[in-house]
Amino acid sequence: MHLRKITFSILAISVLAATPSWADLALATSKNCMSCHHSDRKVVGPAYKEIAKRYTNEPLALAALTTKIQKGGAGVWGVVPMPANPQVSEAEAQKLAAWVLSLR
Ligand code: HEC
Numbered sequence: 001m002h003l004r005k006i007t008f009s010i011l012a013i014s015v016l017a018a019t020p021s022w023a024d025l026a027l028a029t030s031k032n033c034m035s036c037h038h039s040d041r042k043v044v045g046p047a048y049k050e051i052a053k054r055y056t057n058e059p060l061a062l063a064a065l066t067t068k069i070q071k072g073g074a075g076v077w078g079v080v081p082m083p084a085n086p087q088v089s090e091a092e093a094q095k096l097a098a099w100v101l102s103l104r
Pocket residue numbers: 028031032033034035036037044045046051065068069073074075076077078079080081082083085088096097100
């Protein structure tokens with residue numbers, strides 16, 4: 001009984017981890033992004049869905065957001081700055097930017 005429950009949890013976790021958007025949410029959580037951002041509503045930073053909407057049909061957004069995630073910046077959404085995120089590699093930043101842009 002107990003063992004079956006554990007097996008089920010392991011199965012559920014592997015299914016979630018195999019789904020790209022969940023894997024990226026886990027990455028964003030581990031990189032501290034979710035302490036300032038939520039997908040659906042503004043926290044300290046803008047909602048990821050609002051970001052995705054803003055850059056619809058913006059071919060350069062992926063590169064710009066990748067840089068911004070790593071280096072930080074201000075002035076696009078208001079006066080509150082996003083600090084630099086040196087714990088994020090360029091590959092991770094690009095993955096996170098692509099994930100955010102996919103959320104609309
Ligand atoms: C300390 C709070 C904080 C943390 C931590 C943070 N952000 Fe932000 N983020 C902000 C704020 C504030 C803005 C709005 C900046 C602006 O107006 O230019 C922002 C903006 C953004 C944008 C939109 C940038 C633009 O130019 O439109 C993206 C994408 C983003 N954050 C992703 C991330 C990711 C991914 C992480 C984790 C690596 C992260 N943020 C961590 C506060 C934060």
